[in-house]
Amino acid sequence: MPAWLTANPIAHRGYHDMNRAIWENTLPAFQRAIDAGFAIECDIHLSADGVPLVFHDDDLQRLCGRDGAIEDLTAAEAKTIAVGGTEATIPTLADLLDACSGKVPLVIELKASRADPVAFAEATLAALSGYDGPVALMSFDAALLSALRKAGAAQPLGLTAEGKDEEALAAHWKAFAIGLDFVSYYYDHLPNEFVAGLRAKSVPVITWTVRDEDARRRTFLNADQMTFEGFDPRQSKPL
Template structure:
């Protein structure tokens, strides 16, 4: 049976890359941003990338340059070095997923996005999925997994069959995605939802009126969305989405 999202994921809004704000010393996906999200009672969305020694690192980009005081690909650097590589706008290094799981400790829902390691949404995956599954062994809090790459979602179903999984979905505009036309056209229609055992999608906010989204919702899929950046956007998104991933403001709690 396909595992469903716990009710907690449809309640408190989800802080995108945790409750980050570099003006307050809280970089994206940092421990400080995670602590702030917990303090405010928000769910948390984080990203994981792979280190050179096959550890799941909580970090969004494929390269260090934008977010950390380093340069080059994350995946060629060992976890210990990444942990000591300071995040820009904060006073800490890049966290390992196991550290974040210990920090969150089931206090709020945790949504983990596994970044595509194939480079073209293909099936050259595996080590990051395994590292994520290893880190999650024994974790008892509300947690869910998702990826843009359906192959990754399917692999997590094999490794963590009891953890809810979903697909991050998009309009896949050519200007935003350096993929070939065939791949973008395929992913845009979300054809892999049932095949990978997904129970939810997290869809691009500007594309929520897509008929396929309405079709999945009508069939019982949970609909999340990314990324809401204002109360006005939130009001629009909630006409379709059951919960939001947000940044840049303090989203109100429902009820």
């Protein structure tokens, strides 16, 4: 497993300012992370015409103030829709790759969706084809992770996860049997036997989403790196 995954703090949906002026999962947020030297976490959905779009929510209301599902947009339509009333619009994964150009690592979460897992996996890997920078892929959805593995993903694959009860942990072990490389876990559900077992096997563990010193402390007691937002981890100051 490459050391870059846990070498630096990971900016959650880019290094935004909690959606005051620089909005999550936009090119300005990603550029700000690049300038600060932070790795970037982002989310992708598959557009109506089969293009990975960088966006977290299933619908457009919270971020764009309009009705509709992100997966019903074409890539061309997405590029016309403002995020947070700013000049930034919904980027494609290709837009993010062009902006990043290998300067910092990318940790990309494929969101569970209506899209066929095989089509989503293949479109994601096609977008990444020829990209030389460090990239890891992750998802809550075991079917998407399995599709990525079967499609021949060369990138590290990880499980995004939460929960502490026996049923949840058993499901995580089952998903990990696909042949995964790391886990991204909800910090408030640490410690637990699943994560402890992975760390005993030297499997990298990152956490989400760290917003204060208590969450940071819990992360580094139980994991290797944090996905953060709302503060500058170099100074521990709120944005």
